[in-house]
Amino acid sequence: MKTIDELLSEGVSGKRVFVRADLNVPLADGVITDDGRIRAVLPTVKALAEAGAKVVVASHLGRPKGAPDPAFSLLPAAERLGELLGAPVAFAQDTVGPAAHEAVDGLEPGQVAVIENLRFNAGETSKDDTERGEFADRLAALADVYVGDGFGAVHRKHASVYDLPARLPHYAGYLIATEVGVLKKLTDDVKRPYVVALGGAKVSDKLAVIDELLGKADRLLVGGGMAYTFLKAQGHEVGISLLQEDQIPTVTEYLERAAKNGVELVLPVDVVASTEFPDLKTKAPTEHVVVDADRIPADHEGLDIGPRTRELYASKLADAATVFWNGPMGVFEHPDYAEGTKAVAQALVDSDGFTVVGGGDSAAAVRTLGFDESAFGHISTGGGASLEYLEGKTLPGLAALED
Ligand SMILES: Nc1ncnc2c1ncn2[C@@H]1O[C@H](COP(=O)(O)OP(=O)(O)O)[C@@H](O)[C@H]1O
Numbered sequence: 001m002k003t004i005d006e007l008l009s010e011g012v013s014g015k016r017v018f019v020r021a022d023l024n025v026p027l028a029d030g031v032i033t034d035d036g037r038i039r040a041v042l043p044t045v046k047a048l049a050e051a052g053a054k055v056v057v058a059s060h061l062g063r064p065k066g067a068p069d070p071a072f073s074l075l076p077a078a079e080r081l082g083e084l085l086g087a088p089v090a091f092a093q094d095t096v097g098p099a100a101h102e103a104v105d106g107l108e109p110g111q112v113a114v115i116e117n118l119r120f121n122a123g124e125t126s127k128d129d130t131e132r133g134e135f136a137d138r139l140a141a142l143a144d145v146y147v148g149d150g151f152g153a154v155h156r157k158h159a160s161v162y163d164l165p166a167r168l169p170h171y172a173g174y175l176i177a178t179e180v181g182v183l184k185k186l187t188d189d190v191k192r193p194y195v196v197a198l199g200g201a202k203v204s205d206k207l208a209v210i211d212e213l214l215g216k217a218d219r220l221l222v223g224g225g226m227a228y229t230f231l232k233a234q235g236h237e238v239g240i241s242l243l244q245e246d247q248i249p250t251v252t253e254y255l256e257r258a259a260k261n262g263v264e265l266v267l268p269v270d271v272v273a274s275t276e277f278p279d280l281k282t283k284a285p286t287e288h289v290v291v292d293a294d295r296i297p298a299d300h301e302g303l304d305i306g307p308r309t310r311e312l313y314a315s316k317l318a319d320a321a322t323v324f325w326n327g328p329m330g331v332f333e334h335p336d337y338a339e340g341t342k343a344v345a346q347a348l349v350d351s352d353g354f355t356v357v358g359g360g361d362s363a364a365a366v367r368t369l370g371f372d373e374s375a376f377g378h379i380s381t382g383g384g385a386s387l388e389y390l391e392g393k394t395l396p397g398l399a400a401l402e403d
């Protein structure tokens with residue numbers, strides 16, 4: 001894999017360099033609540049700009065449906081990037097159309113432009129190679145060189161991640177190099193006990209990862225939205241909690257295999273539940289109850305792990321030599337459901353082991369809940385990406401940078 005340092009030594013002055021970043025930051029009412037992912041790509045953008053490149057930054061944000069949707073505009077991220085760089089950043093209101101070309105054509109060496117959300121175009125995420133390729137061709141027309149630095153999206157076989165680097169000279173940015181360097185430590189020679197904690201809301205994506213983790217981790221702690229499919233598989237009612245009904249047979253097999261392999265698969269023993277999802281904007285106090293995990297009322301949804309589970313998980317993390325954690329334990333954005341995530345974060349802070357937190361929301365949770373980033377071994381910008389890396393999978397966005 002060629003790195004950005006090689007590109008810089010070859011010279012980039014006056015060249016249009018396309019930086020595929022992951023600026024998929026959490027937003028509340030259009031305001032960025034955590035800018036960690038923007039900060040993470042700064043070294044790459046700065047180095048290129050200082051070397052006189054015309055820097056074209058691109059990213060997805062959220063999961064719009066292949067068409068423009070103002071709720072998912074990258075404009076707030078572009079503005080924040082400008083503030084962090086301390087320099088104006090041009091923003092194009094389309095991705096590969098006239099506005100993008102105008103913004104890129106208007107760049108002087110050392111200047112930066114951000115193009116609109118890549119996922120406003122259906123070609124970005126298409127499963128059809130031709131459709132993706134056509135979109136990649138249009139992206140390629142905006143640049144002379146490609147730098148991959150969106151670590152959080154390298155597990156996606158998307159046009160800007162996978163197809164575009166095949167069309168341009170390509171290099172890995174500083175963030176990707178750092179992330180891969182740290183995660184390698186968890187695959188090459190992991191110190192045991194190795195404990196993995198999984199939560200969050202992208203349940204269908206991340207359940208598959210457990211298949212591989214059952215052969216690698218000593219202990220697996222399951223919380224967040226992921227827990228309820230397991231509880232249901234054990235025969236418990238989960239009310240209106242997040243549930244991946246079609247995955248119940250898979251999860252049942254995981255439970256059996258964990259028992260057979262001697263892997264501790266630990267599930268919540270109690271949960272904090274409510275009849276409605278909290279308002280994350282007003283953060284108005286909610287009615288909620290703590291119930292045993294096998295007693296979730298039919299009209300309630302589990303929104304956090306309960307106090308006994310917090311203690312249990314902290315005890316299961318206490319002797320870990322290595323911890324990987326992805327996915328908040330509850331809806332941490334609301335104070336009524338943040339305690340589970342806080343407890344797991346605190347257990348990592350207290351740990352003497354090597355601790356890695358991965359994922360856009362998990363990293364944001366750690367910071368917004370007031371933890372000091374330096375108390376963790378590594379905070380990765382990618383959740384799904386780091387999990388799939390740990391699985392040993394070939395990640396499309398890394399493979400594309402290889403040759
Ligand atoms: N029990 C739950 N029910 C619904 N959503 C949940 C639950 N627990 C956590 N979440 C949500 O999961 C989201 C983060 O999930 P995910 O994107 O998978 O994590 P990451 O970005 O760290 O990889 C948060 O916005 C949080 O509110």
Ligand SMILES: O=C(OP(=O)(O)O)[C@H](O)COP(=O)(O)O
Pocket residue numbers: 022024062063152153156202358359360361381382383384385
């Ligand atoms: O937020 C992300 O992943 P993560 O939640 O697993 O950290 C990445 O930006 C990828 O987004 P996607 O899961 O919509 O492809």
